[in-house]
Amino acid sequence: MYPQHPRPSRVKSAGAHQQGYFAEDTIAAISSGTAGAITVVRISGPAAHAAVEALADSGSMNRNPPRKIFNTNLYARGGQKLDQAMAVYFRGPRSFTGEDMAELYLHGGAVVASGVMAALEVAGIRRALPGEFSFRAVKNGKFDLIRAQASADLIAATSDAAARLALEKMEQGQGKVISGIVKILMDVAVRVEAGLDFSDQEHCGEEAENERARTVVELKKAEAGLLSLKNGYERGRRIQHGIKTALIGLPNAGKSSLFNALVGEDCSIVSDLPGTTRDVLRERITLRGAGQDVALIVEDTAGLHDPSGKVETEGVLRARRAAMAAELLIFVVDPRTTPELAEKIRDEWQSMGAPAHKTIGVVSKCDLVRTAGRRRAKEALLFLDISIWFETAAMTGEGIDRLKAGIADYCGKWVSRDDGEILLTDSAQYDAVSEALEHVGRAVCTKEGELVAADTRRALHALRALAGGDAAGLSEEVLGGIFSRFCIGK
Template sequence: MYDKTSIIVAPATTLGQSAIGIIRLSGPIETDKQKQAAILQILFKVFRAKYLSSADLNTNKEREERCCLKPWTLHRGVALDSHGQEIDDVLAVYMPGPRTFTGEDCVEIHCHGSRVILETVLEACLNAGARMALPGEFSYRAFMNGRIDLAQAEAVSELVSASSVQGARLAKAKLDGAFGQRIALLKEKLLSLKAKLCVVLDFSLELSGDELDNVSEAEIKQNIAELETGLKALTKAYQRARAWRDGCMVVLVGSVNAGKSSLMNAMLGRRRSLVHDIPGTTRDYIEESINLNGLNVRLVDTAGLRQTDDLVEADGVEFSRELLSQADYVLFVKDACFDLSEEEKELLLTHPDHILVLNKQDLLDTSRSIVYDACNTKIYISAKKSEGIDTLLDVLHEKLLLKMELGKSFEQNSDLAPNLRQNKLIQAALEELNLFDLDLENKMPIEILSVRIDIILDKLEEIIGKTDLDEVLEKVFGDFCIGK
């Protein structure tokens, strides 16, 4: 998958316009102290320290300065292009391994954040003998060199892509190793359980019936209960973390011309959905994100629900119903001037996590009493005049926090939250644990019970990368950005 013997290079910052841009290199540690590190040989082809004059080039003074380049210190100098011409005033730092992120010898060149300059320095590094890093290769080397476990490596990517402060905190906690420590504790409980089984297996002839029952029924049952509690806590944390990290999905549904698109625009504070008096204007779904007091919310505007002969619109209506099943919460938009139809009442009953948004309150005849008894929460608004929008957003925020069990502030126990890949492995471990419990009830041979435990251990070890799974590693690090 990756060649671990070469020196890799990549921009650590975006190739755009900014104040500072960084080129990062990493390569194998030079074990021979009498030799100059290979990564320094590349550095000195693209960088010249400021205190070296042109008269010093190719002299003993230059060679002396190069050999004693002080590590972990920013050195001012100039960056050179592939032809040895000066291109920029820069800072360079040499960081010898293994106490680096990758566990290897590393170099960073801090340039001015011009795309042209960064690409020129990058090209010079490539011509000097480095090769372009693959996506996630720096983090892969950190993992392979034991600097981080697989869960921490994934946390690097999660931290870079975090869409909220809470999501960043979740990733930071995993990067610090808290999640890996929790998995290690669960592994210890499993090993303790396996040890008890070995006692029963190895000493079954020496133990009395009562002693054997005590080991198998009391202690083992207690271990199973503790393991199940720990694994379920992590799956629950996954649901909370998913909301903080990826955002909650809120779907706007309702009949045609109820004002869904107008409400979408009002909630976003800008025009995003096309609004028109002609029914069926929205045929496909439109998704945008908003931030509700730190919680990322994905708003999805859908096609109006109605019977139609238009094939394209009919597909949009069908897709709207599919999105309903995926929603964390539903905003059911209704023209406040009309009563709910039987179909609409049925939709409300089948989707209890909803808010009935009664739009066009400015056109409502206040002398007319309308009863909406098929909903949990109803709010009157005027999307056109942006009346009641703040109230709706506040209520929606509270409802989402309650449903996702997020609390009003960041919860400490949410720090130990798995991602999708990790959660699938935890779910598989839970299923295997349930089978173990069933086998225990059915008095299955201890050898079979022991195999169950080994399978659970394999699942947990796969989470933190303790097993040799090239395909898993390729998928995990392949999703990273280049330079991480």
């Protein structure tokens, strides 16, 4: 029986009547994994310090200054001991979120962490939304949205290229480019609006034309910057999130065995029976080539054939949709392909639009045939017009490393980036830049001062989340889209 430890009653947390990211109550979350030696619980908000006092040894907060880690026992409300832990607290605004904060360092393990989180909830502390700590940091001016999103990109990075891109964003490379564009647009808006205010005064035609020419030059400079950002989005997305890749082929061609070999574990069921794979399986992997590493989202699909039954039909439909949506196709063929099977391959290939421009060919199961048989299989499929082929045997590992390196090298053209080149990686940022670009393009093409000013202001409004990162003007829905992909405790 644990000694009874008197606990304070439920903590009052200001702003509890509000909901969502704009709530001003006190939040808590596990901000680390629970499988290691230490688990970290993070608390932020007006009642953060009171929450620690509600769980910790009596007087421990008063005995220790802010920003100094101290040892303490943690207790539930009934007095039962939860853990021998360490704690530290911060006074706002000198904290990550700009609010009063605290962190508890627990012994690793899900049971201890769950017990502490339950005790905090009993004390009136709400479980944080995904990315809510970072949102509060943005809201309180600790850093901007671009840096917040870059930190999420860094955490999620699966390749060196993605990590470097995220770090450059955190160092404000992207912010400086967008701030430069915003400054140009702001100067144009102010100058054009000032001209409208004094439009009743006499101006010679030459002076007005010179002013208009200057405005067009500056707008085109902003337009070029926005266009560069927009055009780089696809490369940035592929670097950060991966290249969409689908393994396709006839049933029993060896796709699932190859999928498992690429992923490095048995994710897909392998069988000699055709049609074993009926749904699309998806895994994210990173492959290293001669020049750089490349992230892929690899999908194992059902064999392409004339299906029988609803389940098979749906599986084949999903496989065809995956093939159409993929940026890279890996066409897998059995080296024992007969003329009859080659005709079936031709039909399926043509139904997909003969996408040789985005396809790598793989002759699988090479451990079952001699070299001549492999050559005959490729010759029988010359109509595919696939220029790059690899020979593999997933069961023995033959050719798998060469295939991985070959895929990475093939994809290098889609993820190449100059040193310091700014690439967007987030669809919301892409949408904002595209909208701003549309407004700037209209402003360039019109001579009416009122319309130039209006479109320039609309472009500035579209860029508001990227320039300075002010979250106050964004809706709850937009904020949810931005921060929902963050870790719960981030």
